[in-house]
Amino acid sequence: MDCCAHEGPDPGDAKFEIKKLADGVWAAVAAPAYKVNCNTAIIETDDGVVVVDTHSKPSAARVVVERLRQLTTKPVRYVVNTHFHWDHWHGNEVYPQAYPGAEIVTNQITREAMLRKGLKRIQDHVRLSPPEIARLTTAIAAAGSAAERAKLEAELRLAEAYFAEVRALKPALPTIAFEQTMKLYRRDREIHLLHLGRAHTEGDVFVYLPKEKVVITGDAVIGWTPYMGDGYPEDWVGTLDRLAQLDFTHIIMGHGDPAGREWLRTFRGYVHDMVEAVRREAAAGATLDEVKQRVPGALAAAYEKPFSAYPDYRPWRAGLLANIERTYAMVS
Ligand SMILES: [Zn+2]
Structure with missing residues (x-):
């Protein structure tokens, strides 16, 4: 990739591996990063592209847009946010910029949570960045070896780049909010956006492709121990049981590699x-x-x-x- 491929801040360590799940359906699986990125699902339809979730920062979403342009020349028409957590929607602004007219979609509960809690968390990130930078600077001065210093310096560069980016963030809230269910009917595909009850958050959106038997779960199912800080543990199992009633063979999770139904059984257990x-x-x-x-x-x-x-x-x-x-x- 040459120096000028990005219009905007350096994406730092944001990297994604593209995995194909069906014709025109891919998962962009996030690699570990200084600021955690979620996975993105990419769904091509006859007249455009639907993407699900946009990572922790705009520069990470720009990396996905570049990869997406290698997969299809069609424009992104819809961006779906599965829930209000920062690492799933802070890159939203990139899509209407890159694809004028692109709509951002979630359910009413999640849009309200973004307004009520999400916007405040952006300010928390801005507030917490300078002490993090100060901590790294102090640690570099005290580093015992050249290798340790190099590692901390790399982290400091990422922290400084993140601070610049989060300060300049223009939160792009959803432009379309639905109540219980929204369905997109395209000539070659159906895309169902569902709310199955509370789990990882009060408003988790599941994206279901009935023909391709693929479901996208956000963080209601992930590859490791779930974060429940905004979750409803007692409702979670019932929501996963409703999910299990859908006919699918592939799960694109919020974090971790695409999985099958046996992982859902383990996670639910x-x-x-x-x-x-x-x-x-x-x-x-x-x-x-x-x-x-x-x-x-x-x-x-x-x-x-x-x-x-x-x-x-x-x-x-x-x-x-x-x-x-x-x-x-x-x-x-
Ligand atoms: Zn989450």
Whole structure:
């Protein structure tokens, strides 16, 4: 790639691997990055392209646009956001810039969450960047080896580039919001946007391609221990059961490689067993500390290995303890 391929800030370490799932359907799978990027689904139709989710920053979305232009010359008409988390929509602004007339779509609940919580979180990122840069600068001065210094300097460059970008962010909110379901009928494809209940957030959007048997889940299903900080652990299993009723063979998850139905069974089993274990302990009067001591041992045999397949991301145990805390707070 030459120096002038990007109009805009350096994307830093944002990288994606394109994986084909069906004719005209691809997943752009995000590599680990300083600021985590979500996956994007790319769906070509007879008159344009639908993409799902836009990463943690505009420069990362621009990397996907360049890759997308190698796959098809058709314009992007719709961008779907699966939920309000920053690493799924901060790149939105790139699409109406690159493809005038492109609409950004989500459900009403998620659009409201972006307004109520998402916009404030952009300011949190702006506020937290200078102390992060100061911390890295201090660590570089104290680095014990040349290798450690080089690693920290690379991180500092990424932190500075991110700060510049998040400060200049022009949040592109969805231009279309639907209530329960929205369906796009194209000559060659149907695309269903569904709300199946609360899970990772109150408004999770699932994108379903019934003919191709592909479903896009956002972070309601991911490749490692889920983040539940804005989630509804007690509702999550019911939502996944409604998802399981759809006829599909391939899942494009918010994070991690595309998977099949057996991963959904494992993921659902984890959420179910964790919630039930915490509920049982809490009902018997256990304190949070006691629950955090007892439950991990009971779940490790079934779930530690499958939830440790991505060593660069949230470790199983830390994720589990955070999930237990959230669930305990919700059930007691
Ligand atoms: Zn998320």
